[in-house]
Amino acid sequence: MKRNMLLLGLLVFALVLTGCRHREKPAAVSLAEEDPSAVAAKPENPAEEEPEAPQLPTMETSLDDYPLNTPTDDILVLVNKTHPVTRDYVADDLVTVVHCDPNVGNKDTKKMRKVAADAIEELIAGAKEDGYDIVMRTGYRSYDYQDYLFNSYAANYGEAEANTYSARPGQSEHQTGWCCDVGVLGVALTDFDYRPEAVWIADNCWKYGFILRYPADKTDITGYIYESWHIRYVGKDVAQYIYENGLTLEEYLGILD
Numbered sequence: 001m002k003r004n005m006l007l008l009g010l011l012v013f014a015l016v017l018t019g020c021r022h023r024e025k026p027a028a029v030s031l032a033e034e035d036p037s038a039v040a041a042k043p044e045n046p047a048e049e050e051p052e053a054p055q056l057p058t059m060e061t062s063l064d065d066y067p068l069n070t071p072t073d074d075i076l077v078l079v080n081k082t083h084p085v086t087r088d089y090v091a092d093d094l095v096t097v098v099h100c101d102p103n104v105g106n107k108d109t110k111k112m113r114k115v116a117a118d119a120i121e122e123l124i125a126g127a128k129e130d131g132y133d134i135v136m137r138t139g140y141r142s143y144d145y146q147d148y149l150f151n152s153y154a155a156n157y158g159e160a161e162a163n164t165y166s167a168r169p170g171q172s173e174h175q176t177g178w179c180c181d182v183g184v185l186g187v188a189l190t191d192f193d194y195r196p197e198a199v200w201i202a203d204n205c206w207k208y209g210f211i212l213r214y215p216a217d218k219t220d221i222t223g224y225i226y227e228s229w230h231i232r233y234v235g236k237d238v239a240q241y242i243y244e245n246g247l248t249l250e251e252y253l254g255i256l257d
């Protein structure tokens with residue numbers, strides 16, 4: 001009898017153990033079996049998550065979307081993806097900038113409108129006084145030259161990607177003669193971002209009447225990626241206002257369509 005009781009006790013103990021083992025299925029295994037993605041979506045170390053991709057402008061236009069206009073001589077004339085200019089538009093007071101990069105573009109791209117050309121020379125002299133050697137890389141671009149440039153980029157990278165940093169012909173502010181790309185001799189345009197000269201430009205160009213035309217946090221308005229090198233002449237008062245209020249030209253003018 002005593003032996004039977006012992007056997008019964010062992011049997012009950014064995015049954016309890018077996019039952020427990022069934023309930024003991026680890027939650028993690030269960031999750032993985034039922035929904036593998038639930039486990040995969042939860043990285044063990046959040047610090048190892050991939051960094052967010054930079055936000056690129058999505059505004060894309062074709063040449064047929066907006067009518068071409070002949071711009072006025074207004075210093076604040078707006079030229080962008082939705083306000084393009086006619087093929088034959090050429091400002092009548094383009095002059096050659098002295099302090100240019102001789103290895104970039106052609107004789108036309110070394111020009112800007114007279115007022116803007118004088119201002120860029122002042123800016124370059126001011127930078128020099130602060131210890132920075134800056135040159136003007138590209139000023140005026142004709143419609144046909146922009147056509148050639150855009151098509152070169154599009155052939156290599158596709159039209160959509162090219163249009164995040166290169167304007168279609170007619171949609172380039174460079175055709176107005178009011179803007180330019182600046183840089184440092186011997187330094188690639190896209191490496192300018194990382195240079196102290198780019199910081200100087202961002203902090204000081206307004207004093208000479210220029211604005212940083214394509215800021216990093218306004219790509220949805222301008223339609224272009226951040227360009228540390230592209231500055232636009234708007235005159236000293238407007239440049240100071242735009243700088244102090246963190247605006248784009250589109251926002252300043254109230255033209256966001």
Ligand SMILES: [Zn+2]
Binds near residue numbers: 174180181231
């Ligand atoms: Zn530019």
